[in-house]
Amino acid sequence: MKKVLLPELAEVIRSKNAGPYELTLDIIFKTEAIFAKVTAQKIITPELIAQLYQVPLEQVISVVEFPPARAIKATIVRPKVCGDIGDTDVYGAQQHAPLLGIEVEWE
């Protein structure tokens, strides 16, 4: 079984604030077929997001599949509230890099 990296399958991989206290991660896949195949494997789980973002599982608010947009959306509690002292990304727009290394099994 060949493995491919998520950026090969997706057209959008992004992060953004969902209000000042949450960080939301969106993956929009290239086609419905790819979306179906990835979601069938149940790879992108709260456990994976917790591991990639080094947060406890209870800090992962939700991981939702959204077929109308061929998307998987995960939301976590922001490690630091937007604009708090020590925050490194006020808009939360550059926190998606850990998703780029996700591997998906592909035939």
Added chain:
Amino acid sequence: MSEREIRVLSPTAILGYGFPMASFEAGLERNPHVIAVDAGSTDPGPYYLGSGHSFTDRTAVKRDLAAMLVAGRSRGIPVIIGTAGGSGADIHLAWCIEIIREIAAEEILSFKMAVIGAEFAKDELLLRWERGEIKPLPPTKELERQDLEQATRVVGQMGMEPYFKALDAGAEVIVAGRSYDPAVFACFPVWQGFDRALALHMGKILECASIAAVPGSGSDCMFGYLRQDHFLLEPLNPARKCTTTSVAAHTLYEKTNPYLLPGPGGMLDLRETTFTQMDERTVKVAGSKFVAAEPYTIKLEGAKLVGYRTVSIAGARDPIFIAKLDEILQGVRARVDDNFGFLAGKFELLFHVYGRNGVMGELEPVQTVCSHELGIVIEAVAESQAHANTICSFARSTMLHYGYSGRMATAGNLAFPYSPSDFKGGEVYQFCVQHLIAVQDPTQFFPIRYEQV
């Protein structure tokens, strides 16, 4: 219902972000019933609510508003501005009103303006807090008395109801404080008798203007046609189009859950929403529902002053310095702590190292530095600007001349792009209120006054 459809023109994602006049005129050719714009966001962080400044530029805001007001007046259609001044407190509202009056004088416009406030009095909030009427909005925690006491200002996100009142009173221009973004666009059609759920869902997309198109843009116009059982979205620049995916994907944007979008007085439920491509550039949306909540709640936002900031920006190119960076940062911190023991606990010293983990901090999964150069931001936050200056200055000079092991470049460790090397960042604010307050009447905390401009 007097009209079969209501047409809404959204010129730009945030007032001041601009739009091509050709797109705006294409919108006017479609005979809109209303021009509406969202003027704010919490994304730029707590400083703007706390300090009372706008994150948008005055000249840019005036440029956008002038086009909207001239078009609105010449066509006799309302112009609606929500979350004026970026954060929507009274001081932001006053800033926006001054711009509106200036435009009216210059363009010789005359209209009845409704001004809707969204700032809460502290006494009122403390009273409500004591009665247990303010609840946390997860993931925030229970509100403490001191959060309210220390907040510079607290605003509430109004729903559509205060706008209905202003429309009832015949307002031709409505300028409102902090508002639930979709309400700014949905209020007019709902006031005209159209479906609340569809209007709010359309408003949710229109508030970001052409961000929901491909290619997306926050500074180009979007047009919405609301009908009885669906709405249509059409970008006004022929170079852009709406696709079912771009519109559906926008529902994800900045939200926790794409199916359930909570707002004032209830929740937009998109579990049965359908997206249909009508022509190459237009998408039809139907099936959105609204579930009313009891009691009606308003989201509060507040920010407090936590200190003053000074930063210094420098680069490092020496490979030995880069290899020894952890030792150096530790050493600099120890020298600062030792030298200013009498300020212990009254300041914070931070190092942001770009090229290593400046963007992601502790979340950065890549542990090895591969870059041949690093950018270093030395940041001090203290109880006064003078102390922030002191800590930043001392950390900068210490790092510049720090004698780490194996050092060859003994003349200096840092490359400063600027003189002066240190920048006063001024006041530092922190969000301290993000809670829900239950209300009996959705208009009770949003006073409206009218002004003949």
